[in-house]
Amino acid sequence: MARELVLNLVIAAAVGFVLTQIANVATTVYLHRSLAHRAVTLSPPLVWVCRVVIWLLTGIRPRQWAAVHRKHHAFTDEAQDPHSPAQLGWVRVQLLNVVLYRRVARDREQVAKFARDLPQTTIDRYLFDHALLGLGLTTGLLMVVLGVGYGAFAAAFHFVLYLSLSAAVNAIAHTFGKRPYENSATNLQWLAWLTSGEGLHNNHHAAPTSAQFSLDPGQVDPGWFLIRLAQRFGHATVRHSTPILATPRRMNA
Numbered sequence: 001m002a003r004e005l006v007l008n009l010v011i012a013a014a015v016g017f018v019l020t021q022i023a024n025v026a027t028t029v030y031l032h033r034s035l036a037h038r039a040v041t042l043s044p045p046l047v048w049v050c051r052v053v054i055w056l057l058t059g060i061r062p063r064q065w066a067a068v069h070r071k072h073h074a075f076t077d078e079a080q081d082p083h084s085p086a087q088l089g090w091v092r093v094q095l096l097n098v099v100l101y102r103r104v105a106r107d108r109e110q111v112a113k114f115a116r117d118l119p120q121t122t123i124d125r126y127l128f129d130h131a132l133l134g135l136g137l138t139t140g141l142l143m144v145v146l147g148v149g150y151g152a153f154a155a156a157f158h159f160v161l162y163l164s165l166s167a168a169v170n171a172i173a174h175t176f177g178k179r180p181y182e183n184s185a186t187n188l189q190w191l192a193w194l195t196s197g198e199g200l201h202n203n204h205h206a207a208p209t210s211a212q213f214s215l216d217p218g219q220v221d222p223g224w225f226l227i228r229l230a231q232r233f234g235h236a237t238v239r240h241s242t243p244i245l246a247t248p249r250r251m252n253a
Ligand SMILES: [Zn+2]
Pocket: 072, 170, 174, 185, 201, 205
């Protein structure tokens, strides 16, 4: 009985982990590299797939995410940065990332200012802006497939892991790790493995319009691998073939 319980919990956690990874791919490729930075343009069918994934697995409104993130780049680790460990301490950013995010995401003026190229569309108004509907559908489906208890556990596991990893990029990847380029973000390969490349955050702040986050030999950016795969099938167009640096490499790096 106890063995069965543990096995079912492990299966539910594995399902939650896979959902987080799918959400991470849509976050880094669509929300971050495509929408916020225009580093890659995705085909309309792929945009739709990503939008549905974001709605069902994160509840994020893309234009809000892009606005918060662009503000982060505009004021990195300054007083106006929405989630700066240099200003607030990394523990506070790690634990309160959602609160910090919502402060800017819910501010219509800020969203209009930083994401004026991403207006609310009709489909947003009637479907994608209803975050609880998307997340509720996912949770309900998991409960049907895995049973009520294990389905709820899988959904909770996914939500906590997704939020923790997103927070880690803002908190840990601005505090611990290597800084080969002259900016306050850091590179952490272990975090990059868990976030489809987002952990190579120092590289990203160095070349924000690059669709590729891996800049040095030995670095692995799973998101870039998937973009190249999409490119091969005609579903992605990359802006720069070689990354353009916004901040220089450190002398000793
Ligand atoms: Zn950053």
